[in-house]
Amino acid sequence: MNQTMPSNPNRPRWLNALGLITLALFGVGAYLSLVVSPPDVNQGQLIRIMYAHVSVAWVCFLAVIASAVFGMLFLWRGRKIHDVLAVASAESALFFAGLTIIGGMTYSKPTLNTYWTWDAKLTLTALLFALLVGYFIVRGLLEDPQRRGRVSAVIGIIVLASLPFNYLAAEWFRTLHPAKSINLDGSGVQMDPTMLQVLLFNVGVAAFAFLYFLFERVRIGRIEIAREEALEAPSGSAEVVRV
Amino acid sequence: MKRLSYGIAGIAVLIIAGLLIYRSLNASLVYFILPNEYAQQPGEYQGRRLRLGGIVETDSVRFDNESLQLTFMVTDSLQRYPVHHRGSPPELFKENTGVVVEGSFNDGVFISDNLLVKHSEVYEPPPPGESVDVEALKDSLQ
Numbered sequence: 001m002n003q004t005m006p007s008n009p010n011r012p013r014w015l016n017a018l019g020l021i022t023l024a025l026f027g028v029g030a031y032l033s034l035v036v037s038p039p040d041v042n043q044g045q046l047i048r049i050m051y052a053h054v055s056v057a058w059v060c061f062l063a064v065i066a067s068a069v070f071g072m073l074f075l076w077r078g079r080k081i082h083d084v085l086a087v088a089s090a091e092s093a094l095f096f097a098g099l100t101i102i103g104g105m106t107y108s109k110p111t112l113n114t115y116w117t118w119d120a121k122l123t124l125t126a127l128l129f130a131l132l133v134g135y136f137i138v139r140g141l142l143e144d145p146q147r148r149g150r151v152s153a154v155i156g157i158i159v160l161a162s163l164p165f166n167y168l169a170a171e172w173f174r175t176l177h178p179a180k181s182i183n184l185d186g187s188g189v190q191m192d193p194t195m196l197q198v199l200l201f202n203v204g205v206a207a208f209a210f211l212y213f214l215f216e217r218v219r220i221g222r223i224e225i226a227r228e229e230a231l232e233a234p235s236g237s238a239e240v241v242r243v
Numbered sequence: 244m245k246r247l248s249y250g251i252a253g254i255a256v257l258i259i260a261g262l263l264i265y266r267s268l269n270a271s272l273v274y275f276i277l278p279n280e281y282a283q284q285p286g287e288y289q290g291r292r293l294r295l296g297g298i299v300e301t302d303s304v305r306f307d308n309e310s311l312q313l314t315f316m317v318t319d320s321l322q323r324y325p326v327h328h329r330g331s332p333p334e335l336f337k338e339n340t341g342v343v344v345e346g347s348f349n350d351g352v353f354i355s356d357n358l359l360v361k362h363s364e365v366y367e368p369p370p371p372g373e374s375v376d377v378e379a380l381k382d383s384l385q
Binding site for chain 1: 257260261264273274275296333334335336340343357358359360361362363364365366367368369370
């Protein structure tokens with residue numbers, strides 16, 4: 001029992017440091033986006049919204065992948081820590097999906113002249129958001145931790161299955177959303193080198209934020225597991241419950 | 244062994260579901276049609292509300308300040324159609340850029356009530372010596 005109990009329920013120092021580093025990097029990222037980046041030939045200053053929108057969208061994808069991978073590990077091994085990691089990733093995925101949609105609407109009104117339209121890219125992103133909301137509704141309905149973990153892992157994998165369609169929507173379907181500027185198949189980058197560097201830095205900042213949220217949520221998840229196990233234990237656990 | 248066969252069955256179901264989603268999205272989610280597609284079967288689209296997408300033809304944009312009537316030609320380089328839109332053009336609207344207009348055809352003229360810009364995925368600074376004109380931007384806001 002003592003093995004699973006954190007000796008110190010307070011946040012460790014390195015996690016506080018990670019949070020502060022993320023905050024500092026966010027400041028640098030904002031400076032790069034708002035000051036260092038040149039304006040765009042067509043969009044002018046509006047290009048600066050792109051750095052926020054694209055970076056959170058990418059990290060949303062990363063969080064969905066992480067959630068599905070940890071969900072698969074939970075299905076395979078049945079270890080509670082994998083379920084905690086899957087939930088922590090899914091919470092970040094939902095958070096970043098919300099930011100992607102809010103940022104996208106902010107960006108598209110002045111550039112595309114509408115807040116929202118039901119093209120393939122936006123529809124699939126709305127579906128992604130709805131599936132992630134469903135993930136947490138289903139978790140709330142199931143009480144048995146093993147069953148809860150298995151069902152939510154399957155939902156996480158379904159969300160992952162929608163990602164390729166979302167990622168390639170503008171290439172596969174006719175959309176209003178602009179196509180990808182950075183092609184990972186080697187067919188080139190349709191972006192000025194300075195702009196690309198600013199974007200990649202901001203992607204890194206969003207990834208740091210994701211890592212910070214992940215570790216912090218896992219820390220809380222460990223305490224939750226310890227409490228659940230203490231409640232399940234038939235006797236001699238009263239003192240453990242008082243963390 | 245049992246687990247492996249479940250895994251293979253699960254992956255097969257996911258692939259089939261993915262293909263079905265792809266096919267149905269492709270068939271029903273044609274977000275806009277091109278001028279040439281309209282030209283092939285104008286009867287099918289007559290009087291129906293649709294989205295028409297293409298490029299704004301060079302030297303075709305006219306805007307009447309009094310009646311707020313915007314007219315331009317939209318083309319896919321095979322066919323071209325005049326578009327009448329009531330309202331001021333959006334900020335990124337200009338010649339040689341992509342647009343999607345919502346409305347319907349009336350005697351070969353597209354009457355639009357919603358003008359959306361479909362800009363390209365190319366992002367670059369203006370050429371040297373040609374900065375974004377703040378004064379022009381201020382004027383356009385007045």
